Amino acid sequence: MKYTLKKLSSMIVTLVVVSLCVFLAFNVLPGDPAVRMLGLEASPELVEQTRERMGLNDPLLVRYFRWFFAFLHGDFGTSYTYSVPVAGMVASKIPITFTLGIYAFILTVLVSIPLGILTAKYENGLLDRTITVINQVIMAIPPFFSGILITFVFGMIFRLFTPGGFVSYTDNLKGFFRYLFFPSLAIALPKISMTVKMLRGNLIDEAAKDYARTAYSRGNNTNGVLYRHVLKNAMIPVITFLGMALADMVAGSIVVEQVFSIPGISRILLTSISNRDYPVVEAIIMGIAMIVIGINFLVDIIYRIIDPRIGIDE
Known part of the structure; x- marks a missing residue:
């Protein structure tokens, strides 16, 4: 308490x-x-x-x-x-930007954690080396440029979505989420790469510690040691990173919205900055700040739940 x-x-x-x-x-x-x-x-x-x-x-x-x-x-x-x-x-723009950030976060979690576990489990194997190379490339590409590439490849070549054809959640909820998938992917890709790299390194480090070797000596197989002992400790810093990443995704959605012509907060923010409409700019910045601060608070609480030793001397 x-x-x-x-x-x-x-x-x-x-x-x-x-x-x-x-x-x-x-x-x-x-x-x-x-x-x-x-x-x-x-x-x-x-x-x-x-x-x-x-x-x-x-x-x-x-x-x-x-x-x-x-x-x-x-x-x-x-x-x-x-x-x-x-x-x-x-009021009508906040759900769009917030949903975009949460969508990107969900994609990050669903993709990065299984990949991080696989690359650690098969360290130095073909899968590990391939994903490592791909990670290095993706981390070097900013989200707005990823958005341009995704728009060109999946929108203009494969025609999986219509660039600029945004569908409002009030008109078609399914179409709304379908359109936001690719913008969310553009935001999530760098975070996925960073999370995979971090989780892989943490798992390998934890697996080399004494408690993991003790678990092996008791007859546990690789999966047993990985999922019952190592993963929990390896996930603690990853959860902190994901919390910060979530806050960054919500804020970073503003940039990607411009690439995909999404009528979220970004359009009002940029127009208000140009017009020096400070009450609007203040409200948006404060709203983003409250989201970031609130997410960081929740991360600290979850961090403590996972490892009760954290903050025990505070």
Whole structure:
């Protein structure tokens, strides 16, 4: 319980620090939000009235705490460009980006763990050497370029999907998941390679330790030692990596969305940055930060469940 409370406190402090950095970053930039909302032709009196209505004349810390607590209650502010609540603008886009990241994570887990076990089990064999070479190539390719290659090969040559033919989850759920498979694959490929390499190395290292040799001496076969003894210890750092990878996949989905013309958060984010629509940008960045921080907290808890010795002195 003490370990959990400590991690929870750390998560809350991190969230507050990130929120303060995000708020200050967009409030020290030059330019008047009231002028951006009204336009350059607005009279000084109207600009001043708008500033007062928006609370821009209040001290900076007062504005921060008002914004922060409103954010915690689901009020993300009003768009400068469209004069509509930010929550309404991003509500329909969040499920798309979040689903894309989770989809990529599931592909990573389903593919990397069996491959990692196989390469360790048949160390230095043909399968191991082949996968190692493929891993090195994939790790050198960034997700956006993988997306371009996947679009060309599977979309334009084999015609397994229609590039740019996004299907909304509100119209056809099956078509939605079918279209997201290839973008998710583009995000997952580098993480799959890294996870396979890490798990393989961990399994080989753990298999060389005394407890594994003791298990062999008791008559256990290779599968028995691998699955009953070695795998659990080898998976602990892998779980940490996968947790960080999940957070990175959700954030990295923004780049891949542009390659596959997916109308997720990326489209609103890039447009809002161009228009200096800071409430929208702040809301999206804070949303991503909360996802990353929350995932890292869950990873720490799972880490402790798998190995109760972790944090025992804390």
